[in-house]
Amino acid sequence: MDNKLPTVKEIARRLNVSVSTVSRALSDHPRIGLRTKTKVQELAKEMNYEPNAKAIFFKQRKSFIVGVILPYIREEFFSEAISGIEAAAMEHEYTILFGQSYDNPEREKQVVDTMKKQRVDGLIISLSKQTNKYEHLQALDKYDIPVVYFDRVPAIENVHKVYCDLYQGTTEMVNWLFNRGYRRVAFINGPEKLQASKERLKGYLEGVTRQKLKIDMQMVETTDLSKESTHQAMKKLLSLKNRPHAIVTFNDYVHMDAVQYAEQHNVQINKDIAFVSYANLPITSYTAFPPLASIEQYPYGQGKKAMELMIRILQEKSAGTTVPDTHHTEKVMPTLVMHHPVAR
Template structure:
């Protein structure tokens, strides 16, 4: 089957009997072109199914009006909401986004940076993958003059603007709430990866115990990837102990949901016997039975602030704006899964 040649501005120019430069200026809404000509060019472009070559335009103009966004996964409500916040701000600047997923795979993240370079994006917004410990690919982006802003999963190894919530405070609030409900043997699901958010949530858990006179028990801290099946396996592990916990605080809502499934299958009452709390305020948490106590990460606000910092960096150009760190205050969402005293 013969492939149909792509329509160019020269084809439109030939159809309208004008120059290619006139067509180009009309498509870019140049004030040098009359409204009559602009309408004629746009009409012909639509009829001929003309698709602009964004990469060629970026080479000519020095910008593509496209932001590259890298997230571990786009099917998580948290990341989807952050992306929405970024797009809301980007649209006001007439910018579009390209969304790429690293799947927490270091090699994939490196390849994605290279692909975004090739796509001539004007800069990158990223949340670092769990397995990323070498940041050379991000440093390379900075050396090439690309604006870079990090959100949620960040690192101090890069001198860039960052937006995150106070993960330590969020975790501290959860554990403090569980203690107020009479819990004394509180387990914690965390991740073994070197990701700041999980390290900070673990630190908040430990300090809340200490500040309230409760001992830290290493056997109550279970490491996993914090997905649904991990939560199930972690809860099964805790139930093998001589004395099971009276509460579980998971650093992710999915881990808490897995624990909830196991407890219900075993006939263990929530929260009477084991109180539960998660982290992130994923949409499903308000629909579980009982509804799950969690921490709202203010994802939409995070996305908007991240985009604002990106455009500040973009405006600064070669001068580079001074990196800013924005730390949002998390909100504890208390629901029935943790209310031992509210039964």
């Protein structure tokens, strides 16, 4: 029994035509007559012929593969994002090649290098929390590999990026808290190198300023996103002479660690101190103390937009319509979601 995959040569032999005729018929070339084209395509279907991906790559200079690098797939935010990326990729008959940086810049560089060697058509990346130099990504330009950043984007303008407007969302959240009587609002921010942390801090300071209150930087702490670092931030906030009435946490994972520490130190959650957060991940609904409110960042939508932007860039490149030095920026507007909107 012949288990070999059918080839263009086999189709050509059975129809007594040239290999080039079969190749052109399969690619719907206009110079091939309808009768011949129909015969070739019907026989190819009958034989379960599948195009050779490598051959298509060498002919079209395309792999139809887009690389995707995320910090951690285990985080629900990024697993939702990659689902959006994959959905858009499949709609356009692209495959994704996935890698994790584990929030390590050196690991990120290694994965980028692997993607380059695999000759991906483009790269979508959410930066590691410590990445503040981008030479390893900018170097892909000479290989004609476009890069689209999403969520964790660099603080530079001349790149393609998709991200959530966290400045606006944070300002709205602080305003929401003040309107409900929480006058001392503290903030546990993320790693300082992240542009997302800078946007959050900017929004927090703007929100407090709009209340015509003096900024108290004792109310601002940072975490490297580890449980130990978040607990240390909480220790400092709870040791203040005037404890905060509410705490804004960097994301839902930081929220859960912060709440854990507070509960261990006899704080009545969302009574003595209210907690609000970012991301609005479904996992928080299974915890004893979900945030009073969350900023929905739409990870699935961000991922889908990032891939759709990549497809547009690749299509413009293939059509030769790319405008030099033109870069696309797309903002996803957040939504403040109230879970237990209590009044004080």
